[in-house]
Amino acid sequence: xxxxxxxxxxxxxxxxxxxxxxxxxxxxxxxxxxxxxxxxxxxxxxxxxxxxxxxxxxxxxxxxxxxxxxxxxxxxxxxxxxxxxxxxxxxxxxxxxxxxxxxxxxxxxxxxxxx
Amino acid sequence: xxxxxxxxxxxxxxxxxxxxxxxxxxxxxxxxxxxxxxxxxxxxxxxxxxxxxxxxxxxxxxxxxxxxxxxxxxxxxxxxxxxxxxxxxxxxxxxxxxxxxxxxxxxxxxxxx
Numbered sequence: 461x462x463x464x465x466x467x468x469x470x471x472x473x474x475x476x477x478x479x480x481x482x483x484x485x486x487x488x489x490x491x492x493x494x495x496x497x498x499x500x501x502x503x504x505x506x507x508x509x510x511x512x513x514x515x516x517x518x519x520x521x522x523x524x525x526x527x528x529x530x531x532x533x534x535x536x537x538x539x540x541x542x543x544x545x546x547x548x549x550x551x552x553x554x555x556x557x558x559x560x561x562x563x564x565x566x567x568x569x570x571x572x573x574x575x
Numbered sequence: 576x577x578x579x580x581x582x583x584x585x586x587x588x589x590x591x592x593x594x595x596x597x598x599x600x601x602x603x604x605x606x607x608x609x610x611x612x613x614x615x616x617x618x619x620x621x622x623x624x625x626x627x628x629x630x631x632x633x634x635x636x637x638x639x640x641x642x643x644x645x646x647x648x649x650x651x652x653x654x655x656x657x658x659x660x661x662x663x664x665x666x667x668x669x670x671x672x673x674x675x676x677x678x679x680x681x682x683x684x685x686x687x688x
Contacts, residue, residue, distance in 0.1 A: 464618070502579075502665050502678030503619070551618060561607045561626050561669070564676065566618030 462486065464567035466552050472573045478540035481570045485533070485554030491515075492529055493564060494537050495551040503551055509535065510558045539572075547574045577602050579668050581679035588656050589687045596651040596682050598666030608649040609667040609676070610640055619665060625649065636660070661686045 465484040473479050485492050491510050495503035506525065507517040511532035520527070524543070529535040539546055549569040555562040578601045588594055600606055607626050611619040623634025630642040640651045649666060663683045669676040 500680070502667075502680050503676075504678070505676065553618075561624075563609075563621055563624065564619075566611075566620070568616065568618045 464552055464554055464565055466550075466567035466570055468570055469568065470571050470573075472575065473542055474575050475544055476541040478538065479542055479572060480536055480538045481550050481552075481572075483535045483537070483552030483567060485535070485552070486565055489554035489556055489565070490532070491555045491558040491562070492535050493553040493555075494527055494535070495553065497549040497551055497569070499548070506537070508558070515558060542572075542574045544574050547572055577606075577668060577677045579666050579677050579679040581664075581666055581682050583682045584680070585683050585685065587685040587687060590658050591655050594651075594653045594656045594660070594684070596664050596666075596684070598649045598651065598679060599647050600649065600666075600668045601647065602668055606668045608640075608642060609669065610634065610638070610649075610651045611665045611667060611678075612636075612662045613665065613681075614662045622651070622664075656684075656686055658686045658688060660684060 467482050493508050494506045497503040506520045507527045508515040509529040512529045527537045549571050551569045552567045553564040555564045580599045582597050609624045610622040613619045622638050623632045625632045625642045632640050638653050642649050663681045665681045666679040667676045
């Protein structure tokens with residue numbers, strides 16, 4: 461079974477530029493999550509999709525971050541414009557359902573450096 | 576409010592020694608509890624999880640964890656550590672009506688040969 465795929469693995473940009481990350485979840489997984497993991501911290505949930513609808517985006521900085529999940533499969537997370545404090549690893553995860561007991565399967569992440 | 580505390584930022588043990596990583600949580604209802612491991616450059620991998628029932632949970636790679644409701648703890652243990660266990664370990668809590676995980680800040684494990 462293929463795991464969660466993410467690209468790119470690394471990205472370096474200058475502040476005020478825009479950037480986009482892509483995630484392909486495990487086939488058949490209805491729920492997709494985007495997390496931000498700042499160095500030395502645990503992952504923080506940015507947004508959760510159930511199929512192609514948003515379940516929770518309470519911690520997403522909506523003035524600069526946006527995300528979509530087309531056709532309930534792949535997802536894209538965008539930052540525009542980027543700030544220095546956005547430097548982090550962006551993790552995508554998926555699960556079969558959306559309950560708090562469901563196991564989440566994580567991709568390898570995209571490491572973003574904002575200069 | 577939900578929270579997860581991992582008091583130890585770094586832990587160093589010798590190969591073959593026993594290991595215990597601490598995790599304390601604050602939650603308004605019975606939580607779902609998880610331990611994940613993250614190797615350098617990798618995503619998080621689930622080691623084990625607790626929902627209900629037996630409070631001693633067995634996981635992969637020889638890890639186990641014990642849920643202690645009275646202490647609001649879910650500590651991870653391994654009787655004999657291998658050099659390949661060097662990684663960062665995250666405790667997480669989820670469940671109830673929020674359906675989202677809260678992760679601790681992680682404990683970085685170093686294993687001495």
